[in-house]
Amino acid sequence: MGGDHGPPVVIPAVVRAVATLPAEVRFLLHGDEAVIAAALAKHPGIAARCEIRHAERVIAMDEKPAQALRRGKGTSMWNAVEAVRDGQAVAALSAGNTGALNGISKLILRMCVEVDRPALVASIPTPRGVTTFLDVGANIDCDAERLVEFAIMGEAFHRAAHGTVKPTVGLLNVGSEEMKGHEEVREAHRILRAGHLDLDFHGFVEGDDITKGTVDVVVTDGFTGNVAMKAMEGAARFMSTELRNALSSGPMAVLGYLLARPALLKFRERMSPTPAAPFLGLNGIVVKCHGGASDRDFAMAIRLAVDLARSDFSAEIERNMRRLPDALAEPAPVAAAGAIAPQKPPPKEPMSDERAT
Amino acid sequence: MGGDHGPPVVIPAVVRAVATLPAEVRFLLHGDEAVIAAALAKHPGIAARCEIRHAERVIAMDEKPAQALRRGKGTSMWNAVEAVRDGQAVAALSAGNTGALNGISKLILRMCVEVDRPALVASIPTPRGVTTFLDVGANIDCDAERLVEFAIMGEAFHRAAHGTVKPTVGLLNVGSEEMKGHEEVREAHRILRAGHLDLDFHGFVEGDDITKGTVDVVVTDGFTGNVAMKAMEGAARFMSTELRNALSSGPMAVLGYLLARPALLKFRERMSPTPAAPFLGLNGIVVKCHGGASDRDFAMAIRLAVDLARSDFSAEIERNMRRLPDALAEPAPVAAAGAIAPQKPPPKEPMSDERAT
Numbered sequence: 001m002g003g004d005h006g007p008p009v010v011i012p013a014v015v016r017a018v019a020t021l022p023a024e025v026r027f028l029l030h031g032d033e034a035v036i037a038a039a040l041a042k043h044p045g046i047a048a049r050c051e052i053r054h055a056e057r058v059i060a061m062d063e064k065p066a067q068a069l070r071r072g073k074g075t076s077m078w079n080a081v082e083a084v085r086d087g088q089a090v091a092a093l094s095a096g097n098t099g100a101l102n103g104i105s106k107l108i109l110r111m112c113v114e115v116d117r118p119a120l121v122a123s124i125p126t127p128r129g130v131t132t133f134l135d136v137g138a139n140i141d142c143d144a145e146r147l148v149e150f151a152i153m154g155e156a157f158h159r160a161a162h163g164t165v166k167p168t169v170g171l172l173n174v175g176s177e178e179m180k181g182h183e184e185v186r187e188a189h190r191i192l193r194a195g196h197l198d199l200d201f202h203g204f205v206e207g208d209d210i211t212k213g214t215v216d217v218v219v220t221d222g223f224t225g226n227v228a229m230k231a232m233e234g235a236a237r238f239m240s241t242e243l244r245n246a247l248s249s250g251p252m253a254v255l256g257y258l259l260a261r262p263a264l265l266k267f268r269e270r271m272s273p274t275p276a277a278p279f280l281g282l283n284g285i286v287v288k289c290h291g292g293a294s295d296r297d298f299a300m301a302i303r304l305a306v307d308l309a310r311s312d313f314s315a316e317i318e319r320n321m322r323r324l325p326d327a328l329a330e331p332a333p334v335a336a337a338g339a340i341a342p343q344k345p346p347p348k349e350p351m352s353d354e355r356a357t
Numbered sequence: 358m359g360g361d362h363g364p365p366v367v368i369p370a371v372v373r374a375v376a377t378l379p380a381e382v383r384f385l386l387h388g389d390e391a392v393i394a395a396a397l398a399k400h401p402g403i404a405a406r407c408e409i410r411h412a413e414r415v416i417a418m419d420e421k422p423a424q425a426l427r428r429g430k431g432t433s434m435w436n437a438v439e440a441v442r443d444g445q446a447v448a449a450l451s452a453g454n455t456g457a458l459n460g461i462s463k464l465i466l467r468m469c470v471e472v473d474r475p476a477l478v479a480s481i482p483t484p485r486g487v488t489t490f491l492d493v494g495a496n497i498d499c500d501a502e503r504l505v506e507f508a509i510m511g512e513a514f515h516r517a518a519h520g521t522v523k524p525t526v527g528l529l530n531v532g533s534e535e536m537k538g539h540e541e542v543r544e545a546h547r548i549l550r551a552g553h554l555d556l557d558f559h560g561f562v563e564g565d566d567i568t569k570g571t572v573d574v575v576v577t578d579g580f581t582g583n584v585a586m587k588a589m590e591g592a593a594r595f596m597s598t599e600l601r602n603a604l605s606s607g608p609m610a611v612l613g614y615l616l617a618r619p620a621l622l623k624f625r626e627r628m629s630p631t632p633a634a635p636f637l638g639l640n641g642i643v644v645k646c647h648g649g650a651s652d653r654d655f656a657m658a659i660r661l662a663v664d665l666a667r668s669d670f671s672a673e674i675e676r677n678m679r680r681l682p683d684a685l686a687e688p689a690p691v692a693a694a695g696a697i698a699p700q701k702p703p704p705k706e707p708m709s710d711e712r713a714t
Contacts, residue, residue, distance in 0.1 A: 207584040210588055224585075253619070
């Protein structure tokens with residue numbers, strides 16, 4: 001029911017998606033039965049793969065997350081996530097209210113990692129493919145351990161979504177040298193560098209590496225990630241507007257635009273952001289599609305959810321999470337190996353004045 | 358002597374700049390006398406306004422800031438900043454090593470505010486003009502007071518550089534509501550909102566507001582600022598490359614490109630970053646021009662330095678800095694007005710789970 005359009009987009013998206021999905025993939029459609037049935041009637045071909053689950057209420061797009069949590073029970077969004085918890089569905093999908101979906105998912109499914117809230121992932125186009133960028137806004141204050149958890153989850157997600165066997169992981173910083181950045185990123189760097197985790201850690205990366213594709217997964221805290229993602233979106237939007245203005249600034253420019261139009265449309269398509277993103281860190285798969293999604297966008301979100309459900313990514317996250325306690329501990333001194341010694345806090349790295357230049 | 362080109366760019370830049378500058382503006386040219394004199398010989402018209410100050414050594418572009426500080430004395434960069442301290446020059450300009458210039462400026466001129474190091478400013482093009490964005494990399498860990506100092510300095514700089522009588526100031530955050538973001542930005546918001554400072558505070562802004570031009574000055578810590586600026590640069594560079602690829606992808610696209618070329622060149626010019634930026638927070642004016650600057654870029658840097666020197670911006674910063682202690686204190690309870698009461702720490706704002714959505 002969510003998003004700007006509801007069933008008139010979701011049903012055609014299911015039609016698109018089933019064309020390329022295995023026959024066993026089936027759909028539970030949560031929401032107003034009459035509305036969904038009417039939309040479904042136009043596409044008899046998919047009726048056998050869909051089951052309507054009536055819900056009396058929906059969560060509004062502009063509802064505050066706290067309010068959505070209080071009065072969410074019995075809404076279509078709530079029921080969709082509950083179906084994942086109860087094993088009736090392998091993934092929940094929504095184009096509805098992001099904050100409400102994040103909060104309801106956390107409440108119903110619970111977190112499988114220590115981070116406060118499910119992490120938000122952005123998929124950013126690059127010359128090499130796509131950069132997985134997280135957290136882009138859910139967890140504002142992150143210590144080193146949270147950043148390492150993002151690395152674990154982002155790496156497993158990237159493999160599941162893009163088929164890369166061994167995605168490379170970078171930690172966002174203001175420079176590539178080890179003594180740069182604040183304490184949290186330097187400590188996370190040390191943990192990831194120690195090699196206890198099963199992932200290909202590249203080291204620090206900088207803001208422009210996100211669109212360069214230097215690594216497959218770029219990890220940062222939710223504050224920096226949200227600001228960086230919106231800053232990039234803003235820059236891209238501003239450039240598009242200025243480009244449009246330039247190409248309508250005179251008869252020759254307009255003629256040039258008309259001739260180059262097919263190439264420019266392909267360019268625009270390539271620059272457009274991925275319409276769907278998972279919430280990472282939950283005991284279950286929840287995929288958020290953006291509110292203004294077209295049926296094509298929502299079909300991509302369905303395929304992403306299916307890819308995740310058919311992948312090993314939850315088990316991979318769990319495996320690396322079990323290695324985390326070892327990675328957090330400093331390498332034990334040789335003399336103490338095997339002996340039960342009191343835990344000493346890790347020595348602080350020397351402070352340096354050489355941070356960013 | 359600095360930058361990728363040295364005197365062959367700096368001298369023609371002086372020629373360009375003097376054409377529009379008042380007759381009393383004169384230049385001290387620090388560096389290798391023979392090289393500078395040779396470049397100057399080609400432009401006899403400006404000889405009367407230039408004085409060569411010989412320096413035996415220069416600081417290399419790739420020299421570590423710490424090393425540059427140790428062995429910097431007597432280099433052309435050192436002498437240029439020292440001339441400001443000694444009142445022989447009103448501003449120092451360099452296209453050389455950024456980290457070295459920042460460190461040497463701090464050492465010689467000293468800070469006029471509490472921030473650790475001179476703040477780096479970026480000037481970002483917007484549909485409305487230019488956004489002043491700081492700190493973009495010098496100060497990694499910033500408490501609320503540091504953020505407020507950036508607001509004070511950025512506001513005064515924007516007025517001096519762009520002539521805006523009352524620039525608006527926004528604080529970068531992950532949402533516009535007061536309970537969002539980490540403690541430092543919420544506390545800085547409270548201080549700026551309290552109204553003791555003489556500046557037009559707009560409230561929180563988000564990453565995409567930087568290129569929207571929502572406010573004239575966007576304030577953030579050096580970590581977030583550096584990442585956001587580089588992320589925007591990366592996004593812009595990626596889009597330019599993809600656009601170039603699209604416009605060379607076939608005969609029609611190429612023909613279109615050729616017809617639209619003048620418009621596209623204007624577009625590129627408009628999107629190109631401002632070549633010069635001041636270091637803010639020093640007792641004196643130091644302007645950094647980017648290393649690959651052309652004579653046109655360096656002439657813009659000269660004009661910026663002159664604009665700053667002729668403005669009131671240092672006095673304005675000082676005036677607002679004197680108001681800061683009042684702004685930092687909570688509004689005094691009525692009963693205690695006029696009485697000498699022990700300072701109580703300001704009450705913490707209630708923590709909220711509703712951060713970013």
